[in-house]
Amino acid sequence: MVRLMAEELVKALDPELKRLKRDYIADAKPTMDGWTDEVLAAIRGVSRRFSSSLFESQIQRVAASTVSRADADNAEDFRKSVNQAVGVDFQLITRTKGMQDYLEASTAENVNLIKSIPDEYFKNVETIVLGGMKDGLAPTAIAKQIQEQTGVSARRAKLIARDQVSQLNSDLTRQRQAAAGIEFYKAVDAGDQRVSGAPGGKYPNAKISCYGIARQDIGYGPGVYKVADGAPWGGKTGLHPGKHHVLCRCVGLAMIPGVNYFPKDG
Ligand SMILES: [Zn+2]
Secondary structure: OOHHHHHHHHHHHHHHHHHHHHHHHHHHOOOOHHHHHHHHHHHHHHHHHHHHHHHEEEHHHHHHHHHHHHHHHHHHHHHHHHHHHOOOOOOOOOOHHHHHHHHHHHHHHHHHHHOOOOOOOOHHHHHHHHHHHHHHOOHHHHHHHHHHHHHHHHHHHHHHHHHHHHHHHHHHHHHHHHHHHOOOOEOOOOOOOOOOOOOOOOOOOOOOOHHHHHHHHHHOEOOOEEOOOOEEEEEEEEEEOOOOOOOOOOEEEOOOEEOOOOOOOO
16 A cells, blocks of 8 residues: 555656746745645645545455454464364354454454554655755655655554554454453463563563563463463553564463463362
């Protein structure tokens, strides 16, 4: 989407900037009329296409299919991991009534997040273009700043997408564990240099330590927490695996008493 926005914008803006270059560079005392109206009309003509109801119905479809694919993957992963622990292949409840509502809410939230990307992009582009023209910058210099903004938006879109899928996964696992009557989980970190708080890793001083959460014992065993409560760390509570912090990659393994979990008191 970001690539498409940038392509459409360049197509509309480039001829305008080149056509108006002589005027705005010669304009010693720029006013907010004349060339500004024309260039704003060009930007807004493109931005309208990315806020139309047609566009919104497209992102609604993208969000709904992404959420339902993430749900299907999560259901399959959950079934596999529990069955592997138990050693028996049995079907688990994979969808509860509350979950359908949750999936719909998650889709709506994602539609809003996706919509925020063109909104922000075109707002920043207007600032860049108007500012650049006031300063008498050459069209190539303005184009370069737009390109940088495109990169910023693309990275933000990627971050949102990754974070949303991982949060969704975390929430769905928790709901499936609760629905299956699983009371405890074990937090397991990603086991590499990028794990927050890992000594000798890239982020040894991270505020929330996934490394620490996966190892501390709050009374149920190292890294073991209640599905309903999540983990505490650094004064925070309710930290669930996959949501310890943005882009947390931890998972919560279902603890099944007598199978892979042997509580001290029975
Ligand atoms: Zn984590």
